[in-house]
Amino acid sequence: MKQRIYIDTSIVGGFFDKEFFDATQALFERLKNKEVTFILSGVLKKELLNAPPHVRDLLLQYDADCFEHVELTLEAEVLAESYIAEEVVGPASLEDCQHIAIATINKVDVLVSWNFKHIVNLSRIRGYNSVNMKMGHIVLEIRNPKELIEYENN
Numbered sequence: 001m002k003q004r005i006y007i008d009t010s011i012v013g014g015f016f017d018k019e020f021f022d023a024t025q026a027l028f029e030r031l032k033n034k035e036v037t038f039i040l041s042g043v044l045k046k047e048l049l050n051a052p053p054h055v056r057d058l059l060l061q062y063d064a065d066c067f068e069h070v071e072l073t074l075e076a077e078v079l080a081e082s083y084i085a086e087e088v089v090g091p092a093s094l095e096d097c098q099h100i101a102i103a104t105i106n107k108v109d110v111l112v113s114w115n116f117k118h119i120v121n122l123s124r125i126r127g128y129n130s131v132n133m134k135m136g137h138i139v140l141e142i143r144n145p146k147e148l149i150e151y152e153n154n
Helices: 009-014 021-032 042-048 074-085 091-105 122-134
Strands: 003-007 036-041 067-070 110-112
Touching: 003 091, 009 021, 009 042, 021 036, 036 042, 036 091, 042 091, 074 091, 074 122, 091 110, 091 122
Parallel strands: 003 036, 003 110, 036 067
Antiparallel strands: none
């Protein structure tokens, strides 16, 4: 079964960023080879509206069957607000919380991001998952693309 990977906006932008290029390219190569499915949310689509055209159009280069589309539901909105209420992050990070909540509600295999301040950060991950468990949701795997590179067995 293909891994279901929720991506946030930093992953799409990372495709064009010198610092994140190699690992992001490797992740997109797995997508191209149909090894994984990217989970795309309405929050991602909204954020991409403000991106430069080459970033905004990146996902259009891949087959539609490479993606699963999910939306911000009321359940996810409540969960995102709970992260803020529990002070995992501040109110300015609402969209980051929405990404986490959507991924949680949709039971993805992993959320992948380059956002080390608000998402891929051990104390934040523990906070998000503490709220998830308290509210009866899954423990969400949160990683950066380097951790999803497939290495050959030697």
